[in-house]
Amino acid sequence: MSEAKKILNKNNLRPTKQRIAIVEFILQKNKIHVTASKLIKHLRNKNINISLATIYNNLNELADKGVLKKFYVNNDKMWFDTNLEDHYHFYDCDKDELIDIDKSEISFSKSPEIPSGKIKDSVNIIINLKNKI
Numbered sequence: 680m681s682e683a684k685k686i687l688n689k690n691n692l693r694p695t696k697q698r699i700a701i702v703e704f705i706l707q708k709n710k711i712h713v714t715a716s717k718l719i720k721h722l723r724n725k726n727i728n729i730s731l732a733t734i735y736n737n738l739n740e741l742a743d744k745g746v747l748k749k750f751y752v753n754n755d756k757m758w759f760d761t762n763l764e765d766h767y768h769f770y771d772c773d774k775d776e777l778i779d780i781d782k783s784e785i786s787f788s789k790s791p792e793i794p795s796g797k798i799k800d801s802v803n804i805i806i807n808l809k810n811k812i
């Protein structure tokens with residue numbers, strides 16, 4: 680059984696052709712950041728016909744199952760990350776690309792008090808980059 684099928688089986692997701700293609704894409708590199716619109720281009724190049732809505736549904740499903748992490752960059756674009764370790768990101772605006780920053784690279788000298796009744800869930804840090812002029 681292929682690695683993609685194993686992952687789908689393990690998470691009780693039916694191994695449709697589209698799902699297998701999505702998971703295979705995610706598995707290509709060890710750590711990958713992807714948006715639905717980047718993924719649709721890749722799948723269409725492989726002649727896999729899929730709507731953007733289906734891609735979103737599949738990526739969200741994989742995120743719900745813990746296969747991917749989901750977060751927003753600049754409040755509008757949803758990214759999915761296969762690096763499940765706690766880490767931060769550079770965002771390269773010119774290339775529309777995320778680069779991992781190891782958690783140990785950033786430390787806090789001051790941290791706000793958590794509002795009462797709440798606990799810290801996660802911390803997202805994105806350092807936006809642009810080309811030097």
Ligand SMILES: [Zn+2]
Nearest residue numbers: 712760762779
């Ligand atoms: Zn990442």
